[in-house]
Every structure is written in C-alpha cells, then in structure tokens.
Amino acid sequence: MDDVSLAVAPAEFITILGASGSGKTTTLRLIAGFEQPTTGEVWMEGRPIQHLPPYRRELNTVFQNYALFPHMSVWDNVAYGLKMRRVPKPELVKRVGDALGLVHLDQLARRAPRQLSGGQQQRVALARALVNQPKLLLLDEPLGALDLKLRKEMQLELKQLQSHVGITFLYVTHDQEEALTMSDRIALMRAGRIEQVGTPQEIYDRPASRYVADFIGETNLLSGRLQDLTGQDATVDVEGHLLRAPAPPGLRIGQEVWLSVRPEVLSVLSDGQIPPGHNVIEATADEAIYAGSLIKLRLRLASGTPLVLHAAPTALTVTLGQAVRVGWPRERGVCLVA
C-alpha cells in the first residue's frame, strides 16, 4: 500500500470502496492499530496516533465477521468496552440498555451470540461499538455476510443510525451500490492507492479516471483521439465522429483518451432532429432487454464497438437491426486519460 492520504471530517459517513485486494481493509486496520505503517502517519483530532496500541485509540471497530465473544451474553458483549474503561455501574447499565435499545435488541440481552441470527449478531456488534461513544467508528464490510434483502434494510438503518448518533463512520465495502446509497463521501481505492475522493454524485458524474468510471455503475467507454481543446471543452475523434465533452486539465492535443457516457444519459433521436448542445453518433440496435423499470438497449457502432442505452419502456420505439442515431448532452460525457 502506498500514498493513501485521506482526511475525514467529524460526523461524516465516508466509505472506502475498492475491489478485493485494493488495500481498503489494510487502511482500516492501520487506523484501528492492528497493523503498523512502515512509513506515514495516522492522525486523529490534531494528534498523531500511529504509535498508540489499539486499546488506547478513541475509536471502535465493527468487524467483518462481527467477532462477538461467544462465551458472553449479548449484554456482556455490549458492556465489555465500558467495563474495560471502568465506567461506574449505574451509568454502565444505562448506557448498555440505551445501546441495545438503539439497535432494537433489548429483548435479547440475555441470549448467547450463537442463539442469534446473522442480522441480530450484526446489531450486537454495532451496539458493542457504539455504546462507547467513539469519535470514529470503523466498519469492515459489516453487511457482507447478510442476504440481499436484509442488507438493503440494514443499509438504510445504518445510515439513519449514523445521522442520529452523529459519529463519524468510516465504512469499507467492495459493493459500489452500497457505497453510493450510504456515503457522504466515497474514497475509491485501487492497488493500494486512492484513485478518487468525492461525494457519490461527483464520483458517478465526474469520474477522475477510466477505472473509476468503469468501477462505479455502468458506463460506455469510447476510445478516441483528442482533436481540439478550447478551455475545458475537448473535442474527441471517436471512429470518425467528432464528440465534445468537458476535459480535465493537462491534456495534450493528439493524445489517446476515453470518453465515458452513462447509459441513462443516452437517448435515441428521431429523424432529422439534433437537439442543441448534443453529441450524435450512429449505431445499430442489436438487442432490447426488458428490466422492469427500464429497457436496456444494446447497440453497435459501425466498427463493432458496443454501446448500452437505458430508457423508460414507453419512451423507446426502435426496430432491432435498424440504424439509429444516438445523442446525449455534451456536458454529460467525461473525457478521461487512460
């Protein structure tokens, strides 16, 4: 891992997103203190903490497999941190009760962890961390072991909980959809480096690299050559079509670039019509896939480059095998280097 620089604001929900092996869990373990950086520092509230052992750091972790103590009741699990900090008994009892109430587990306090379902164990792990009122909560793929439906429910619940308790959440996941739904900001990691940091919308709409555009959501990537550059406005030659898009600084004319356009930005243009400020490209419709709320239309450019378009089922009238003109507003595409 190298060159990971990330500043987290108070009460923020920030997600480290990345494929497996990208270094996101290692980053978390460095912050928690389970691993030591060879170089670099971890700061918290204006003080370096990388020399502190994990038990002296004012943060708590929700582990991927929950790591509940199997020989203790739910109540004792939640009380563990407070006991270790020698919190007086009456306060301890109240705080444990509150924490269990927060995750709706008051009824199950006397159970052993193995008597609980996966979702319930997840909540115990959450309560066990939150009861300590940490300044920072680290969550390592906490929903990874749950089934899809429960995961969706817990995503919303976690987000609500976070804004309710006002604790900074540093959340690690490989699920880009999860990251988009829950986060205030996302840090996308790739091969031990942070590729881009931004709000979900920034990352989705203005990806900083081809990798980010490809990793988050679905996108069409068109390879081309930079033809012209006026200020932030790039003209790219894609297979003979001159397409325009906003460009990042530092591009050189003649350079190989990628044009990223989201499928939902594309639309099929009716004959003769060219809306102002649009790019237009010609393609052949190959296949229409019905996906409930939308239709996924697969197209092909003359060279064979595939293109995907999402449209509302009612808005689409295309005959398969027919040549169509596809357009999108210029500012909705992104010009990217490699």
Added chain:
Amino acid sequence: MNASRLARDPRVRTLRAALLPVGWLTVFLLVPYVLLLVQSLWRVNEAQVIVREWTLANYVRLFGTPLYPQTLMFSAGIALRVTLLALLLAYPLAYLLAFKVRRYKNLLYMAVIIPLWVSYLVRAYGWKIILGQGGILNGLLVNLGIVDQPLAFLLYSKWAVIIALTHIYTPFTLMPIYAALESIPRSLKEASHDLYAGRMRTFLYVVLPLSLPGVLAGCTFAFVLSMGDFIAPQLLGGNDSALMVSNVVVSLFGVAYNWPLGAAVSVVMLTLVLLLLSLANRLERRFSYQGEEVRAPAPPLPRLAGEGRA
C-alpha cells in the same frame, strides 16, 4: 412390513450402525467393570481361595484400615502435583505455539508429540539414568563442584515419580489446550483490544475463558492417567511407591492374592475418577455462557390480549 422395508427404516439403520461400537464397549469395557464390581463383593478364605459369597467385608476393611484411604490421598496428592506441573509447562507452550510462533510451528508441535512415540518404559528408564547415584545429573553436580557426594534422594522417591510422570503426561495436557487456543478466532483478540482491553485483560477475559475447556480436558488427562500409573512408581519410586494406590492394587492382585480386596480398591478409585470427570464437565459449563432458554426461535413479539394460548 417386508424385510427390505424394515432395512430402510431409519431406526433400524441407526441400531445397526450402533451395534459395533456399542458391542465393542460392552465386551471390553462394561463387562470387565461389572466383573470387577462382582469380584469386589466376594471374599477370600484362610486358604486364600476366592469364596463366591456376597459380602461388603472388603469395603468395610478398605475404609476401616487407615492404609487404604492414606494411599488414595497420597496418590491423589502426587497426581495433583503432576497435573499442576504439566499445566504450568503446557499452557505457556501451547499459547506460544498457537499465537506467537509462526515459522517453526509444526516443527515445535512435533517436538512435543515425538516423545509419545517412544516407549513408555524407555522414557521411565531414561529418568533412572538421569537421576541415579551414578547418573547424569549427579555426575554433573559433582563435576561442577556443587555437591561433594552424589545425591541419593533424587531417585527412588516420590519426587522422581512426579518428575517422570510430568514428563510423560505433559503432551497429553498440551494437546487439548493447544487445540482450544488454536480454535479461538484472532479477531476476538483484536475486538478485545479494540474495546480498550490491554494484553493482560484480553488474556484474562477472552483467551483464558475460551481455552478453559481445553485446560480442563488436559488436567483431567494428567490427573487420571498419573493417578492410575503404577509402572513409573515401581521403577522410580522406591519405598514411596508402596504408598501409591495403583501399586497397592497391583500387589493385592499379585503377591497378596486377594483379588476381591484389590477389586474393591479399584471400584473406589473408579468412582473417584468418574466423580472427577463429571465435576470437570460441570466446571466447563460454568465457564461458558449457555444462553437463556429459547422456546420459540423468534424474539417475543408484542401480543394482543387473549392471544398466545397454545
């Protein structure tokens, strides 16, 4: 019901599968114990012939003569010391193997196990060579000028027995402890650190309680095996060996030719060991949280009045 349907009946299949192990246990364990119990209720007459009359005389004599309770206590004392020593040696080593050593882990574990492949007698005799008057230890002590004369009390005393038994039974103590420690997920230690517990308290509240089943199993092995051992005392114990209960049983069955009394002593010993095992079992349950009684799988939901009558 025809034969093939009978064969498919799950109850019949369970019974068939159980036949061999249950039969084995009956023939080689249960029957001998019953014979032992029956034997202990007979007596020998003046001509040293076993008389098959029901009597409690053996037990009366056993508890009436100070010798027998004394040997039991003495043996238990030795077994207890062996157990403690084995535990003190085995636990740190098991901890080291499970958590600290990475590269030579298997090699070290093998080093603990390999002595088990060496014949018991060889290991016991080994201590004779080390502890004897002309033995290695005395030779070293004399050569180093620490003592003028070879020490005589090293061999042929209860200390020699304790040392040899500790050596022999420590691997038995180590294995279950190691297995228990090895099965503790590393993330539990991390979770404890994360919740402000340092190394000492993490050990005390997380690692130790979770390893207790292994500790109890290991201690039970060491105690029961060394209490029943009669070869090491015979080889190394000298006069003290006469006080070990297993050696008393051996001599009652051999030289004294009083099988019924020997059987009675054995039955008392067996009862003590069984008591100990059930105690260990109970202790083990005490140390792990069993959870509350759960009748319904789901958490209790708020109920409407009049609902919920089964």
